[in-house]
Amino acid sequence: MINCVIIDDEPLAREGLANYVREVDFLNLGGVGENPLELLPLIDRQAADLVFLDIQMPKMNGIEFLKILQKPPMVIITTAYPSYALDGFQLNVLDYLLKPITFERFFKAAAKARDYHKLVTGNPAGPAEDYFFIKCGSKYEKILFEDILYIEGMQNYVTIYTAKGKYITMLSLKSLEEKLPGAGFIRVHKSFMAAISKIDGIEACELFIGSSRIPISRNYREQVMERVLNKKLWDKK
Numbered sequence: 001m002i003n004c005v006i007i008d009d010e011p012l013a014r015e016g017l018a019n020y021v022r023e024v025d026f027l028n029l030g031g032v033g034e035n036p037l038e039l040l041p042l043i044d045r046q047a048a049d050l051v052f053l054d055i056q057m058p059k060m061n062g063i064e065f066l067k068i069l070q071k072p073p074m075v076i077i078t079t080a081y082p083s084y085a086l087d088g089f090q091l092n093v094l095d096y097l098l099k100p101i102t103f104e105r106f107f108k109a110a111a112k113a114r115d116y117h118k119l120v121t122g123n124p125a126g127p128a129e130d131y132f133f134i135k136c137g138s139k140y141e142k143i144l145f146e147d148i149l150y151i152e153g154m155q156n157y158v159t160i161y162t163a164k165g166k167y168i169t170m171l172s173l174k175s176l177e178e179k180l181p182g183a184g185f186i187r188v189h190k191s192f193m194a195a196i197s198k199i200d201g202i203e204a205c206e207l208f209i210g211s212s213r214i215p216i217s218r219n220y221r222e223q224v225m226e227r228v229l230n231k232k233l234w235d236k237k
Contacts (some may be wrong), residue, residue: 002117003028003047003049004028004029004030004052005031005039005042005050005051006018006029006052007020007032007035007051007052007053007054007056007065008052008054008078009056013054014074017052017078017106018032019099020101020106024107027050030047030081035057035059036053036055036057036059037059043069043073045142048073048118049113051073052078053066053075053078053093055081055084058179062077066091067091074116074117075091075092075093076113079097079098079099080162089120090215094109107178122190130144131144131145132145132179135170136167142200143167144162145184147164148160149198150193150198150212150214151176151185152191153176153190153193156170156171156172157171158176160213164170186219186220188215188216189215189216189217190217192215194207194209194214196228198210199228202216202224202229205217205221236237
């Protein structure tokens, strides 16, 4: 679990970020403040692993605050001003989010913090997860990674085909691709992803999963052949 704090002088921005944090199961919200000085004691005693930090604030702006920290935690800048990006990255911030911040972009930055936290601590921050939930109409459905056969993207929706049935939810294929474990799934077409272990065969520009035929686009064919066949191809060499 990653303990994080939010520092932003705008009440609506603080509330929006706090709601995003509550949606991410590997983040724990440890504090919220409207200026950096409020949460300085928490950061000084290293009780915060990650700070979501605004820049333009009264008393002290975010860049000035970063410069005074001797042992800064991970920092993700959240601001409406793109002009501070270079300053932020020179101070080793993990990411730079421009307002208004979408949940998709927020989650991508949070996942980057999770991966970096694992790298520097050697701690996976909890047991590996093997499922997730999606909203289908008025119901929340639990999806096991091992049950997924393939996924089809349709503009702002995806259809997840599993061993138990298919589920349609309002997500982009790109955002789902970023959340799935990369080792088990592969993009095969602009509109399709497949579970590598469920692929039964490949012929020309199609792959087969059960009775389904899934197109492989020219742009992805080389990657598909390399990752799916890998060292599993036995031939006469």
